[in-house]
Amino acid sequence: MATFQIEGGHKLKGEINPQGAKNEALQILCAVLLTPETVQIDNIPDIRDVNKLIQILENLGVKVKKLGKGSYTFTADNLDLNYLESDLFKQEGSSLRGSIMIVGPLLARFGKGYIPRPGGDKIGRRRLDTHFEGFIKLGADFRYNKEEHFYGVDAPNGLTGTYMLLDQASVTGTANIVMAAVLAKGKTTIYNAACEPYLQQLCRMLNSMGAKIEGVGSNLLVIEGVESLGGCTHRVLPDMIEIGSWIGLAAMTRSEITIKNVSWENLGLIPETFRKLGITLDRVGDDIHIPEQDGYEIQSYIDGSILTVSDAPWPGFTPDLLSIVLVVCTQAKGSVLIHQKMFESRLFFVDKLIDMGAKIILCDPHRATVIGHNFESDLKATTMVSPDIRAGISLLIAALSATGTSTIQNIEQIDRGYENIDERLRAIGARIERIA
Template sequence: MLYGIHCTEAVKGVVHYSLYISKMASFKITGGRKLQGELVPQGAKNEALQILCAVLLTKEPVTIHNIPNIRDVNQLIDLLGDMGVWVTKLKEGSYRFVASDVNLEYLDTPAYKSKAAALRGSVMLLGPMLARYKQGRIPRPGGDKIGRRRLDTHFLGFEKLGAKFHYDGDFYRVEGEALKGAYMLLDEASVTGTANVLMAAVMAEGTTTIYNAACEPYLQQLSKMLNRMGAKIAGVGSNLLTIEGVSELQGTEHTMLPDMIEIGSFIGLAAMTQSEITIKNCQIPELGIIPDVFKRLGIQMEFRGDDIHIPSQELYEVETFLDGGMMTVADSPWPGFTPDLLSIVLVTAIQASGTVLIHQKMFESRLFFVDKLIEMGAQIILCDPHRATVVGLGRHQQLRGIRMSSPDIRAGVSLLIAALSASGTSIIDNIEQIDRGYQHIDTRLNAIGAEITRL
């Protein structure tokens, strides 16, 4: 059953939803089919989680377009409604939010603890709550089990602004009656950490300088939206942000970028399945080096205006470095290569001609799904928790279908790509992980020739 949220009407503090959750669901995939057609990427998941939390910064209406219909985003919308935000669904992908009377008492209830703990993005509620209500609290947030994901950057930033931090075993709590601007050098260029501290700083007294700030396009989108609301943020797009605090923010209207991770996933899918796919409305300038990394794997692509066309390729060959050294693909802070696409690059390299080293620096558990790919027939050496060497099969043999389970969002889609390219039938269990980040992925791929059945 698909997971979806449909707002039928908005009532103060109560949002009437029809909520469908895929519990213990699986995909049955018949592999070996070539796909052909057009795919339109969904709105960006990682941007949505930041933008939705930012609606708490004002009592005026905020209208957001191109919101993806995925589990993590729908759960956050549901949580905002429970907190007292008026939520109105205007049309598919477009909502209006009015946070005129947030119920702070709800934050101490078991329901809030349960819902916020299930969602990694709930941590970004803290910055807006601290800025506007001088307090905020969340339980230890959930999310992908991909390794250590510390929250120190968030709370160190809040403390620099004058807030006090306390963890009582149930909640992370921050309080600050009079936030004051400060200079801070973030200990890591955390996207969510930068977003959280930025949202707290926009209403702090005086000037805040955030150095080593994340500068991903989604963070730039958040900054531009806040500026339209009346914030004064300079340095957008760089790793040095300067914020002049204001007393209040106004409402605005915002349209989210297409999801760059989904665009990269579709490029890898086309190459692995020898399919001809056109990805529409990609906002190519915002993709950074993502297309270039896939080109280094030998994947042909053509930019047609703002669309990316990937032709059907019998074979793609991995480049080497200029000195003949083996190609390495590693993640790094933007404008480097995003870690969310390393799993996709890894699976795409399976059928390439050549060898590539995948170096996942950030998360020590993200590559452990390769044992399933090896069972399917891939030639992969897991060197350590952070590095895997892929020896491309060069189409000399197909992967074979097996039964497997999705450990996280990106690994789940990587396994789906492998299954679509394999001979025979595969079963992927725990697909609610995939549903957390990819909107109706089975329906959309079936429309261009895939054979995926939701069990």
């Protein structure tokens, strides 16, 4: 198990380029299964979760060719569907939550799709009901092997379009159902659909392949099924979660950092949320410039009550950045209530921040009150374990701002979502080493 050793308390300076969006890449890669023609995808991040999915596609028979950094072609013209029932797939699929999204494309094109219960972050209950209820409404038969935790859907006579109201605006659930519906007979209407930029990107890619999807960017999607899809070239957006992470890093280390080519129009509430925490950030073309600042003061509501930062489906604030916001607030002037609505285990990492000297009251599994130090008292270095991707990067940011040398174990969790993070941080002055 590898670790990071971080000497904190140093200011950083320079430019950083965000990687391609992890959450988009996982959807887009699954979509290559919808066509026998070649699909080229650019700006794919080189991270553990994405590389695992590419390996699964290769084992399934997809011809994968790397053209250069982050650029690949995929051709799914001769798949080995027997792999889906192999022990190897049960092992590989269960280690990656994003693998669930291969089911929709396989069901649409081949009339069957299987998946072991997928893994991923241990951040609370993450139901798959939305995915399979959508497939059932499209005409698939569902089965579940409780002994092996193995899911299957079959539609030997094909799928048929229908109207459905999703029980929750699940991003991966919507993506899976959309990929199944594009080859279904007739019209499918999906209400309460997720509309995150990642989902919009998937829909645009599918339309470029010949799909007929209307309402992209809204929570009402109308899909007219087509007989087949062709190839295309697609570029993945910059990762908004990583962009938010760098904003938090700049604030906590009181550093001047420029984040390049961020795709401002796809950041939603992220810049404004950090501004409410008192952080100065400027738009320079398509870049974000965070100047060096001695401190930042959390705004109150107009009636003087404490600010609440909470997550919500898009265009609300993304839950993946609440851990970053929480860490940033430990050195702010003022107090804030963090309300993590979607996952009941995502705030449990705060005990590690409390060990570092942060003033945090964990009210319940979903809410934490943070009383900022205003940089009058530094966080103290410690040894900690990364429990998941987002908590891991938050602890890393805390360590970079702390006094002394910290150790973070289980950094494989961070590597699942952040590309070569130690090298990129060293390039802007961070003192961080990877120890095998």
